[in-house]
Amino acid sequence: MRGWSLARIAEALGITTRTVIRWERGQATPYPYYRERLCALFGKSALELGLEPDGKEREKTISMEKHAGDPSFSQSPRSASYLIDNMIPEALGRGGNLLGRSELLEQIKERLREGERLTLYGLPGVGKTSLAVALAIDKQIQARFPDGILWVGLGTQPNVVSQLARWGSLLRVWPHEFEDSESHETWARTLQAFIGSRAMLLIIDDAWTAEDALAFQIGGTRCAHLLLTRLLQVALAFSQENMLMVPEIPEDECLKLLARYVPRLVTHDKESVCTLVRAVGRLPLALTLMGKHLALQDLTGQPRRVQAALTRLHETRHRLHLSIPVTVQERPPHLPAGVPISLHATIAVSDQRLSTQAQIMLRRLALFAPKPNSFSEEVALAVGGEPAEILDELWDAGLLESCNAERYTLHQTIVDYARADQPPDLAALRRLVLYMLNFLENHIQDSEMLEIETINILTALDGAATLQMQPEAVLTESARIWLQTLR
Structure with missing residues (x-):
């Protein structure tokens, strides 16, 4: 009646002419959105255009419109028409x-x-x-x-x-x-x-x-x-x-998690299991991988095999590379096919996206003890030897955590990963030792500051031993007395 071409209607609705033809021939029905657009385009009702939905659909549409502003309104989930994505693992x-x-x-x-x-x-x-x-x-x-x-x-x-x-x-x-x-x-x-x-x-x-x-x-x-x-x-x-x-889970819940896989082990060797929980920083993925691995050994009925597996899990490298088979649907999207799920592979995806400077700095910062220990931005920059923007890159990547103003911390698994693939940077270790010894001298009267940095000072002392340095030789008497008290 209006002399409009199929192309004009298709352009007005943002669809193809083929779709318009299928509507006209009754091979397809316009979605509710396009029904509204068609009504507005022609100035006609859905009934006048022959687009009125059938009784069931109309009842559903009216019900949805009536309750559109009510967040408590719901239909029965998992009904025949309920859409739940089959990609949900x-x-x-x-x-x-x-x-x-x-x-x-x-x-x-x-x-x-x-x-x-x-x-x-x-x-x-x-x-x-x-x-x-x-x-x-x-x-x-x-x-x-x-x-x-x-x-x-x-x-x-x-x-x-x-x-x-x-x-x-x-x-x-x-x-x-x-x-x-x-x-x-x-x-x-x-x-x-x-x-x-x-x-x-x-x-x-x-x-x-x-x-x-x-x-x-x-x-x-x-x-x-x-x-x-x-x-x-x-x-x-x-x-x-x-x-x-999303934080790590509490230690008592970690034990419950492992108990679902190896209840006897958790009951009879709780101390060793607690040590293992702390070694992975209460991280659910690590606990799940270890639990399934131990359960597999437990199926043999040989306590010796379970204990041997537990001993191996106390080795950092073994924990990092421990993997289990999973279904295609359970495989994380960031892991390519053929790469098993492990702590190492999961962290490596983030590490590989870092700049070379950030990768180097992460390994230097791994000289510090992991969470709950923390370190200041000042010492991080001194030890890392890179500008503050590189710290920001590590933070943005989710590998470095903030614990309060101008202080950072690293999770145990991140520290293990960064330490595992290469020997410690001795030049960075020397910078850590010199910084903390200087800090000790300058704050020897400030017990609060010394308490905050105690673990870092102890780390520096271990580093001094590795480097065969004699820290007491360059410290004042009061600093030496404090160190003796600490030891």
């Missing part, structure tokens, strides 16, 4: 590695129920993905997001267009229905329009750049987004006002 969220997370889990659930954009960040292997999976299979979360849960695992080199297209296939949005299907911006706009007023949870796992993370920030006001990253700059870019750091 569900096994991760059901394991014992979630021990000690109940309070944090409830905190995350509360924020997501409010429809917020939330970022979880933390050390490699601290359990961010396991937390997210536990949320994805949680009945309360599924009830809060009755239209489904989407999951994407990005990794260091994601194919953003392919991942968005996969979401499109789950939502039944096909690339031939719109122009420029090779553009991630086009895919994002199309999925954004299609999701519309649906209530969905979108989980973005293992993000390494802000650009990649933001490409999946789609959906309307009834959607929530959960980002997982080890990089603080990515976390800040995605949701600066709403971030949660």
Whole structure:
């Protein structure tokens, strides 16, 4: 009646002429978003255009519109039409590695129920993905997001267009229905329009750049987004006002975790197991790897094999390279096929992305004792021999932690990794010894400052022995007396 071409309609709606033809022939039905656009374009109702949905769909649409502003409204999760992404590695969220997370889990659930954009960040292997999976299979979360849960695992080199297209296939949005299907911006706009007023949870796992993370920030006001990253700059870019750091789990929960794998060992050799827990800094990934390895030895029924495995795990190098087989779905996106999951491989992904200066500085800073010990920025720069921007790079990479103003700390596994691949830098060690001896002389009357730096002073004394230096020969009498008291 208006004399419009198919091309004009397609251009007005941002779709292909082929899609318009399929609508006209009844081979496909416009999505609700395009029904609204068509009504506005022609100035007609959906009924006048022959686009009125059937009874069941109309009832659902009316119900969604009625409750659109009510976050407590939900449909029955896991219904026949409930969409839950098959890429969610569900096994991760059901394991014992979630021990000690109940309070944090409830905190995350509360924020997501409010429809917020939330970022979880933390050390490699601290359990961010396991937390997210536990949320994805949680009945309360599924009830809060009755239209489904989407999951994407990005990794260091994601194919953003392919991942968005996969979401499109789950939502039944096909690339031939719109122009420029090779553009991630086009895919994002199309999925954004299609999701519309649906209530969905979108989980973005293992993000390494802000650009990649933001490409999946789609959906309307009834959607929530959960980002997982080890990089603080990515976390800040995605949701600066709403971030949660995932900490290590408490020691008693670590013992419960290992007890799920080797209960007899934890009961009868608790002291040795506690030493092992502290050796990995209470990191869930390390505990899970060790627990499964010990359980495998326990299956033989030979206590000798379990004890031999426990002895080997007290060796740093063995712990770092310990690995277990996993399914394709459980493999972290940042690890390429064929690379086993281990502490070393998990940390190496971050290390390999550092500049050469930052890699060198990390190994020099590993001269310090690990967390809970800390060191000042001043001594870090003196020992590291690099500018402050390199400290920032390590912090941004999630390998160096802040503990308070101008003080830093390194996790035990990061220290082990940095020390394992090469001998100590003797020049850096000498700088550490000279700095701490000078610090001792200048603050000998300040007991509070000396207490803060006690572990670093002891580290310097061990370094002096390695370098065959005689620190007492250059110290004043009061400093020598303090050292004797300390020893």
